[in-house]
Amino acid sequence: xxxxxxxxxxxxxxxxxxxxxxxxxxxxxxxxxxxxxxxxxxxxxxxxxxxxxxxxxxxxxxxxxxxxxxxxxxxxxxxxxxxxxxxxxxxxxxxxxxxxxxxxxxxxxxxxxxxxxxxxxxxxxxxxxxxxxxxxxxxxxxxxxxxxxxxxxxxxxxxxxxxxxxxxxxxxxxxxxxxxxxxxxxxxxxxxxxxxxxxxxxxxxxxxxxxxxxxxxxxxxxxxxxxxxxxxxxxxxxxxxxxxxxxxxxxxxxxxxxxxxxxxxxxxxxxxxxxxxxxxxxxxxxxxxxxxxxxxxxxxxxxxxxxxxxxxxxxxxxxxxxxxxxxxxxxxxxxxxxxxxxxxxxxxxxx
Amino acid sequence: xxxxxxxxxxxxxxxxxxxxxxxxxxxxxxxxxxxxxxxxxxxxxxxxxxxxxxxxxxxxxxxxxxxxxxxxxxxxxxxxxxxxxxxxxxxxxxxxxxxxxxxxxxxxxxxxxxxxxxxxxxxxxxxxxxxxxxxxxxxxxxxxxxxxxxxxxxxxxxxxxxxxxxxxxxxxxxxxxxxxxxxxxxxxxxxxxxxxxxxxxxxxxxxxxxxxxxxxxxxxxxxxxxxxxxxxxxxxxxxxxxxxxxxxxxxxxxxxxxxxxxxxxxxxxxxxxxxxxxxxxxxxxxxxxxxxxxxxxxxxxxxxxxxxxxxxxxxxxxxxxxxxxxxxxxxx
Numbered sequence: 001x002x003x004x005x006x007x008x009x010x011x012x013x014x015x016x017x018x019x020x021x022x023x024x025x026x027x028x029x030x031x032x033x034x035x036x037x038x039x040x041x042x043x044x045x046x047x048x049x050x051x052x053x054x055x056x057x058x059x060x061x062x063x064x065x066x067x068x069x070x071x072x073x074x075x076x077x078x079x080x081x082x083x084x085x086x087x088x089x090x091x092x093x094x095x096x097x098x099x100x101x102x103x104x105x106x107x108x109x110x111x112x113x114x115x116x117x118x119x120x121x122x123x124x125x126x127x128x129x130x131x132x133x134x135x136x137x138x139x140x141x142x143x144x145x146x147x148x149x150x151x152x153x154x155x156x157x158x159x160x161x162x163x164x165x166x167x168x169x170x171x172x173x174x175x176x177x178x179x180x181x182x183x184x185x186x187x188x189x190x191x192x193x194x195x196x197x198x199x200x201x202x203x204x205x206x207x208x209x210x211x212x213x214x215x216x217x218x219x220x221x222x223x224x225x226x227x228x229x230x231x232x233x234x235x236x237x238x239x240x241x242x243x244x245x246x247x248x249x250x251x252x253x254x255x256x257x258x259x260x261x262x263x264x265x266x267x268x269x270x271x272x273x274x275x276x277x278x279x280x281x282x283x284x285x286x287x288x289x290x291x292x293x294x295x296x297x298x299x300x301x302x303x304x305x306x307x308x309x310x311x312x313x314x315x316x317x318x319x320x321x322x323x324x325x326x327x328x329x330x331x332x333x334x335x336x337x338x339x340x341x342x343x344x345x346x347x348x349x350x351x
Numbered sequence: 352x353x354x355x356x357x358x359x360x361x362x363x364x365x366x367x368x369x370x371x372x373x374x375x376x377x378x379x380x381x382x383x384x385x386x387x388x389x390x391x392x393x394x395x396x397x398x399x400x401x402x403x404x405x406x407x408x409x410x411x412x413x414x415x416x417x418x419x420x421x422x423x424x425x426x427x428x429x430x431x432x433x434x435x436x437x438x439x440x441x442x443x444x445x446x447x448x449x450x451x452x453x454x455x456x457x458x459x460x461x462x463x464x465x466x467x468x469x470x471x472x473x474x475x476x477x478x479x480x481x482x483x484x485x486x487x488x489x490x491x492x493x494x495x496x497x498x499x500x501x502x503x504x505x506x507x508x509x510x511x512x513x514x515x516x517x518x519x520x521x522x523x524x525x526x527x528x529x530x531x532x533x534x535x536x537x538x539x540x541x542x543x544x545x546x547x548x549x550x551x552x553x554x555x556x557x558x559x560x561x562x563x564x565x566x567x568x569x570x571x572x573x574x575x576x577x578x579x580x581x582x583x584x585x586x587x588x589x590x591x592x593x594x595x596x597x598x599x600x601x602x603x604x605x606x607x608x609x610x611x612x613x614x615x616x617x618x619x620x621x622x623x624x625x626x627x628x629x630x631x632x633x634x635x636x637x638x639x640x641x642x643x644x645x646x647x648x649x650x651x652x653x654x655x656x657x658x659x660x661x662x663x664x665x666x667x668x669x670x671x672x673x674x675x676x677x678x679x680x681x682x683x
Contacts (some may be wrong), residue, residue, distance in 0.1 A: 178369035182655075187377060
């Protein structure tokens with residue numbers, strides 16, 4: 001105990017120069033970064049996301065530069081396979097007959113893994129490895145744009161609701177309640193079906209509408225977070241101080257209140273990215289996402305749907321397993337980073 | 352408390368009416384509905400004229416797609432829905448409510464089973480992970496649980512089908528009954544077992560997808576409780592770690608756990624669209640997916656309304672449970 005006391009007395013006697021020498025002053029941002037990198041999981045998550053990003057954005061460029069082809073290049077790789085047909089039937093004479101037929105056929109598609117095609121080719125003769133890259137690009141772009149839009153709408157509406165309160169709050173929060181109670185997947189299916197059957201909309205544009213729909217069904221979470229935070233923050237002294245300087249409501253909301261909700265927003269946005277990727281891939285799985293010759297992870301897994309025949313599910317895991325693994329890696333990476341950020345931002349979590 | 356309850360129920364009704372209007376509008380935006388799909392061939396070969404199609408649509412209130420027309424047909428739909436009549440499903444040729452009633456149970460059975468298994472596995476795992484925070488156990492369990500939530504249902508289904516149904520041939524691939532088996536009329540047990548055997552894989556998928564969320568929720572709440580002062584007091588009194596964890600800490604973790612889990616109960620009736628369709632289980636999810644793909648507007652409307660009601664009921668239940676399990680909470 002005495003020793004401790006001694007030490008604290010010594011500390012007070014340090015001059016500023018001494019302090020600089022013995023203690024490093026770090027900004028809040030640096031502190032967050034330090035706490036973030038302390039967790040192993042966040043580093044792993046970061047590595048996963050960097051990998052997926054390089055794979056999906058740099059990968060296609062490298063491929064284009066070295067081999068010069070893209071996602072819709074068709075390769076015809078000839079190979080011979082045995083086709084065996086077996087059947088058992090009862091003939092008219094009452095005896096059981098076994099029918100066995102073996103024939104050789106040449107198939108051009110569904111090539112196995114080779115040096116030319118690292119993961120083989122799919123049912124249309126597209127190179128799977130390259131399609132994985134392009135599919136990742138679509139998923140990442142969609143998820144980032146959607147999360148940006150959701151945050152934008154959520155911040156504006158949640159901020160206005162939380163700041164003005166009373167009937168404005170009531171009105172906005174009831175709209176939030178209504179949107180939050182819509183069943184997301186069924187409504188997304190309805191909307192995507194609508195879009196894909198309108199002929200005036202070119203297939204390439206479908207994806208933009210899709211982003212709009214996912215945003216429409218997902219912004220309520222952000223609005224609730226922002227509103228809750230602002231209800232809490234607006235009672236604090238620094239807002240009173242800001243008010244006495246006579247600034248406008250707009251500045252008070254967007255310069256003093258919203259920046260303080262940033263930590264929560266960043267965390268919820270990071271955690272939300274994975275969810276959007278899952279919705280996008282589900283829509284692609286049901287072929288309501290990115291239209292056919294374009295690649296998407298979900299539609300690559302759809303090849304394994306047993307309702308369309310078990311062949312690919314059983315014998316060609318190279319067509320659908322890698323896409324699934326990439327989805328898991330991406331979603332998991334985002335949630336690791338999100339968790340790490342939350343722990344890093346939370347000042348109560350000092351270890 | 353009762354005024355609070357009444358206020359919440361009133362609010363829920365407002366939300367439901369808003370949601371129904373929104374869903375109705377979106378559904379009516381679908382350009383190709385069941386009538387179009389069914390009559391397309393007949394119109395093509397000239398056995399039906401476009402006027403006939405319009406007359407059919409008029410009959411079902413689908414003809415007028417202007418704002419006023421949609422509002423009018425929504426009014427009609429709402430008044431009959433309030434009387435319990437959800438309309439007639441084109442695709443299934445029966446009243447929507449009777450289709451819902453018939454196919455709900457299989458979905459509920461699957462969901463309830465996986466819900467129970469999920470709770471049994473996830474809660475002890477979450478507690479153990481929280482007690483040994485940052486241990487190897489904590490990391491492993493957290494990573495596996497989170498991997499479960501990161502899996503798309505159709506991918507996990509395909510993996511399990513490939514491994515357990517095709518390669519190891521333990522479970523049947525799809526469907527609810529073995530088509531090649533013929534059962535005697537009164538072999539109820541055999542039929543039930545056959546069905547249950549078909550449901551193992553879907554239940555496994557739903558469980559694996561759900562475990563992560565519950566486990567993480569338990570862990571976070573448990574950690575929060577473990578850091579509170581009264582736990583330190585309990586330790587200082589010299590209580591065993593076991594008593595501290597299960598008697599003192601877990602009881603308070605139960606509050607958020609019971610609240611959120613009871614809020615999930617109504618959702619068990621909603622069906623799992625993707626998982627059920629991948630496994631061709633004739634549940635409400637499969638029926639709804641087919642109806643959506645074919646533009647069966649009355650069914651889509653009924654199903655989505657049903658889901659919204661489940662969500663709102665879940666919210667109400669978890670609000671109520673919050674008061675029931677935590678005596679400190681007094682709501683006005």
